[in-house]
Amino acid sequence: MAEGVKPRVKVPKSASAGETIIIKTLISHQMESGQRKDSDGNPIPRSIINRFTADFNGQNVIDVTLEPAISTNPYFEFEATVPESGEFQFKWYDDDGSVYEETKAIEVG
């Protein structure tokens, strides 16, 4: 597991049914592209997050495939519809096999 990986997600605490909400996610990650070389001229191996998904109560909102051209600390902003109260689940898949998860509950009333 890469060190110091910390997901941050911004989701409103409440919304009305069917409302469109904006979700912002950020995860601290080096996103080593595999293109760089260290001071001895040896290539630094690629180590990135290659997939990000957001689901709400088991239904998919967005599924992103990431390539090395995504910046350090991958940031995503997108919109979701919330039909009912429930929980957003966010997952980041690392090249090394680790999966970082974050959940956010939202109240619909």
Add this chain to the structure above:
Amino acid sequence: MKLTRRETLITALGAAAAAAIPLPALASVEDAVSAFTGGAEVGEGGIDLNAPEIAENGNTVPIEVSAPGATAIMLLAAGNPRPDVATFNFGPLAASQTASTRIRLAGTQDVIAIAKMSDGSFVRTSKEVKVTIGGCGG
């Protein structure tokens, strides 16, 4: 010829390593596009790509892409060592087919977005971004 266990292992490892490197360096924009579209014709319009005209720092260039009615949007950077940037797949709860992120650009180049519409057609757009300092850490 009789293979020892060690020789067999080494051969197998070599084959696995060769299979794991599928010529990424040769992947061109056209290859990436046809892999995404399956060779289908790509139209214009119905897709918006929002990128700065001049990016001072190629390490983080904010990009916003939006294509109402799309099921997936692929981003490409034509001038990067590898053109693939990201592919967004929108699920049933996506309120709009819009996404923003930050990407790396090696230098001044065209950023290309291709959307796959729900009816199976494809549209593309592109925008030139001038980069003052490249983002591939040379």
